[in-house]
Amino acid sequence: MTPADLSLTVLHAVRRAVDDGALRVDVPPVVKVERARPGGVGDYASNVALTLARSAGRSALDVAGILEERLRGTPGLRDVAVTGPGFLNFTLRSDAGGDLVRAVREAGDAYGSGTALAGVTVRFADLTESRALLVTETVVRLLRSQGADATLRGHRADDGGVPADERIPAHPGANELPLRGADPTPRNERMPALPGSNEPAPRDADADAADPAPRDERIHVHPGPYQPGLLGVDAARWALLRAAPQDRPLDGGPLLVQHERNPLFRVRYAHSRVRRLIANAAQLGFGPAYDTPVDAPELLGALGDHPVVLLAAARHRAPDRVARHLEVTADALLAFQHTVLPLGDEKPSAAHRSRLALAEAAGTVLAGGLSVLGISAPERI
Incomplete structure (x- = not known):
């Protein structure tokens, strides 16, 4: 389940609560979901109950409880919890990474595009x-x-x-x-x-x-x-x-230096590394396929956040948010890349195929984000 899927899931829960009379509010056009902050629980959180409480004439905790009941058992969610004054917190299934990687591979460079602003x-x-x-x-x-x-x-x-x-x-x-x-x-x-x-x-x-x-x-x-x-x-x-x-x-000068201190170089280099990993894996006789869960929370989190970042950048007229997110994604990928290919006499396994699929998805996100900014994503650096 991606953050965009989760946002729609919560929105549908609000609609069901309104349809069955549990809440008397206008259904919002979109529900904001973001990464859980320090002190929170789970993977993602939403303040939708707090935003609806006044118009519903109920406390945020009551609204959160109503929505939590309608979110239990949702495919892709392992747990839903209410914390603080009424925040909804979501823990994804351990295999949610597979859904995310498949969503990226299916959408390609268009991953993160959506219809949240349709009609605007x-x-x-x-x-x-x-x-x-x-x-x-x-x-x-x-x-x-x-x-x-x-x-x-x-x-x-x-x-x-x-x-x-x-x-x-x-x-x-x-x-x-x-x-x-x-x-x-x-x-x-x-x-x-x-x-x-x-x-x-x-x-x-x-x-x-x-x-x-x-x-x-x-x-x-x-x-x-x-x-x-x-x-x-x-x-x-x-x-x-x-x-x-x-x-x-x-200052443009430092952006011409091919060094890790140059964020533009890191982002473009990370994309080129993915292309080399895929080529090297082909020489070893295997390709990307997400068959088993991969323990890479930072990289999976960055890929999952990509649609949210694009939408926020559009709403706030802030393309710098996309650039900053590409840096986060690139850094997570560069830290992860060393686990992708077999080492020494190690034989390619399902774990290697899954890691390669995750790396490929990260490369797709980097290429798509750079394209939005009008910047090339090189095959080699």
């Missing part, structure tokens, strides 16, 4: 400042991945007929959006105007009068130059996206 329409103002445009373009991609109808003012949703030099440079698979506009940066370092800057393009007064649409949204972004000519596309994008939008962008 977001329009961003046209921009010209480089970092504001890049951040907003990435947020649009995140919103669309969660089902929202998101666009940048003045930009089409496809690339048809748009010259290549009028789009933000991004690697294949990044699903880049066509962008236009002027930028004072030299042409070989120019990134087409991005929405969200403080320099909106001139508007047609007559067109505005005929279009009473709501005011366009803007993301507060600390400006910064986009420098693919100096840093390359990957480092240039990471430098602007890894820091929170309102913070100063990162």
Whole structure:
């Protein structure tokens, strides 16, 4: 069971409680589920009972108890407990890792996409400042991945007929959006105007009068130059996206150093390691197959959190959350990788196949997350 599955499971429990009259509340569009914090129990937790208590006219503990009754025996859940003022805590089955790995392998790079924001329409103002445009373009991609109808003012949703030099440079698979506009940066370092800057393009007064649409949204972004000519596309994008939008962008120089202190290098290197592990395993005569439980809580937790992180990044207009999560995933994978292949005279076993399947799933998550940011996931470094 993935966090997204768990969120839907809790939401269905709320609906059942409302349908049978146990609760008199409006069913929320989504239920937030997150990793259990220090002091909590189990793997995941939700504060849904606390958020519904006032409208239900009951205590949060009462609401939590009603939901807990309807969650007992749910496939994939080993235990449901109520703690504190009314938090629901969930412990997954020991073999839940298999469900997670299979979900990642089935979805591929699209793992983490969903429909939580279906029906939400977001329009961003046209921009010209480089970092504001890049951040907003990435947020649009995140919103669309969660089902929202998101666009940048003045930009089409496809690339048809748009010259290549009028789009933000991004690697294949990044699903880049066509962008236009002027930028004072030299042409070989120019990134087409991005929405969200403080320099909106001139508007047609007559067109505005005929279009009473709501005011366009803007993301507060600390400006910064986009420098693919100096840093390359990957480092240039990471430098602007890894820091929170309102913070100063990162110094690009350290991002060019192939060293473990460089987080961009760690993330891309971790992906390349997965590709080598799969190739080496093939030479030893086995491939990925999750047959037995794998004791890798940090890596499984990172993969399970990926859909939650993408949704939160979309809602909070914060692509830096994706970058930070990729670092967590990469670090967990690099710590785990040494257990994947047989050592010495050891023969490949079901445990090795399962570990390889988990590593492959981690590589898929890394590639998908990098793609959302418009950054390449190399086969080799």
